[in-house]
Amino acid sequence: MSEWLEVILRTLFAVVVLFLLTKLLGKRQVSQLSFFEYITGITVGSLAAYISLDTDKHWHLGLIALIVWVACSLGIEYLQMKSKKARDFIDFKSAVLIKDGKILEDHMKKERLTTDELLEELRKKDVFNISEVEFAIMESDGAINVLxxxxxxxxxxxxxxxxxxxxxxxxxxxxxxxxxxxxxxxxNLTRSWLDGALEKMGLTVENVFLGQVDSYGELTVDLYADDFKVPQPQDKPQLYALLKKCEADLEMFSLSTENEKAKKMYEQCAEQLQASLKVLKPLIQS
Incomplete structure (x- = not known):
């Protein structure tokens, strides 16, 4: 077999094996990496490259090493789930960097973190003044969380x-x-409802790249035609206007009647509706 063909076949084989083993390691391997997971990622990648390019007769040793390394990773992850001491030993411990608005310089030196780096991480959290911080901690994966x-x-x-x-x-x-x-x-919606909502906007399903319905049952769409302006739904503004009209009608009825019992009832209903509108206003006018 030609070397170039052998390399192609081994690479495809390595891709499949690497994909299956990475799936076995789980989502943590592709998220924010801890110290040991960082080492695992580098080593597994190197071994996969060895399997692809080593054209001698010992390429299978790379596959054995890859399987052993993944098995060790799984064993260490299991140990970490069972023992906090193991977690603290294998990964870095969390370190408090700021407490009560005061930077802990000794902890900063221990984590080899400069003041500029700390300020940069705080700005990423929309914090620009140290005195506003109650508590800042560097997690084992290097991320800094702020309270x-x-x-x-x-x-x-x-x-x-x-x-x-x-x-x-x-x-x-x-x-x-x-x-x-x-x-x-x-x-609990139907295609008929969706067709009706699109018809109010003057659209068809084929025009829509992405359509979403929120928890209030309102449809928002993103179109293939970026220059086309989508009409804004009018249901909520119309509902708010209708409720305000009801409130005004109740107040008018209370002023126009001479029956004290009815006047009191209209006034109470108007006050209750006004209180309800204060609560609903942010939702209806959003």
């Missing part, structure tokens, strides 16, 4: 005592100009 002081944390509905409904992930119902029936079933 802001309470007064510097973004305001959330929980801080205001507002309960919000759980948010469901948007479902892609159209992709590459084709309707996806399973996401529609998940949302």
């Amino acid at each position: 802001l002081k309470r007064e510097n944390q973004p305001l959330t509905p929980k801080h205001l005592g507002i309960k919000v409904a759980p948010e469901k992930e948007p479902q892609a119902v159209i992709m590459d100009g084709k309707v996806l029936d399973k996401p529609l079933d998940t949302l």
Whole structure:
């Protein structure tokens, strides 16, 4: 067999073996790497290259080494899941870099991290002032996580005592100009509903590159024609206008009637509707 043909066949074989073994190692191997996973990635790649290019009769030794290395990796990962001491020994421990707005210089030196590098990582977290940080920690994979002081944390509905409904992930119902029936079933929607929503926008399924439905049942689309401006849905603004009209009507009824009992009822309904509108306004006008 010609050497070039042998190299092609071995490379294809190495690709298949490497793919299967990487699948066996799991998603962690392709995510943010820990110290040992970094070494594993380099070694496995080198062994795969050896299998592809070594044209002598001992190429199978590279395959054996590759299998042994992957087996060791799996064994170490199992040991790490069972023992915290093993995790701390094999991987780096997490290190606190900032506490109560104060940089811990000794920990910085131990992690060989400069002030410029720390500031750069904080800016990636939208933090520009050290004094705003309650706690910053370098994880075992080198990532830096930051907890802001309470007064510097973004305001959330929980801080205001507002309960919000759980948010469901948007479902892609159209992709590459084709309707996806399973996401529609998940949302309890039909193709007829989808056709109607597209008709309101003056579109057909074939025009749409990607279409998504959010948890409120609103369809948003991205078209193949980038220059075409998609009409914005009017259902929410119309609903808000209708509710405001109802509120105004109730206030007018309370002013026009001479029946005290009816007047009080209209006033109470108007106040309840006004309170409801304050809660619904961010959702309806978004």
